[in-house]
Amino acid sequence: MSKGNKKNRRKQQVNHTGGRKPFVRIMEEMNEQVPNLIAFYKEAHWSRKKGRFITDTAEKNYNLMLERLDETEIDAGNRDEASNAAFKEVLGFRSGYATGLGHSVVPEPSPYMRNNRDYQRIVEENEKNKNDVNLYKSQLEAVRADLLEFKNQFKDYERLMNTHMADLECRRESHQVTPIDA
Structure with a gap:
């Protein structure tokens, strides 16, 4: 079992500083300090002791999120929404799982259902x-x-x-x- 755990640990590309705490609990503790998911990502993957990201992949993901955020035109009120969209765009989508947030978070609808506004409109129109x-x-x-x-x-x-x-x-x-x- 120990060998299997070591093997799985080596496969993990992005580590975090939360230890055994689930991301939901970390988010609750940082609620006022962290306004959006990009800031949360940095807090969860930044080593205070070393003064840098835990892994190169985590740093690369964070920089990609910032690039995506800079590419979008942002209103003052929509900054959090835009940063959350950039977070989800960089980390991708897995069905039934909120990528980057762990298993305890209820995921958003699949891209198919999110993009299928016609279906939603038809359901509302039918009602x-x-x-x-x-x-x-x-x-x-x-x-x-x-x-x-x-x-x-x-x-x-x-x-x-x-x-x-x-x-x-x-x-x-x-x-x-x-x-x-x-």
């Missing part, structure tokens, strides 16, 4: 359409109920009119018959 359909169904039922009520009222009115017409017809016939006989 809106379902709500609209339910609204229109209830309105249609209300209109049908009103129409049925008007139909019934019209039938009652028609019966009443037929009754009045029959009475008028009867009176007219009786009125016409009476003057002639007298």
Whole structure:
């Protein structure tokens, strides 16, 4: 087991100064001191004793992050977002794992899902359409109920009119018959 651990340790290209602490705990401890992921990367991979990065790869990654950050046009409010994007761009993406932050951090959606804004728009549009359909169904039922009520009222009115017409017809016939006989 020890030989296997040594072998795996040699494969690790980027070490950190956190020891056994998970990155999430280190981030919590440095919350006010470290404003973004690039600054956190430097803190987690910088040796205070030696005054430099732990490995050359860590230094190379940090410099790449700074280059990417300099390449982007940054507003004053978006500096943290831009630095976080540069961090993720340099370290890459692994499905189900927040690269550079360890296993304890919930990863962001895959690049496919992040870039698939059309899918998100369609899902939102579908939900809106379902709500609209339910609204229109209830309105249609209300209109049908009103129409049925008007139909019934019209039938009652028609019966009443037929009754009045029959009475008028009867009176007219009786009125016409009476003057002639007298």
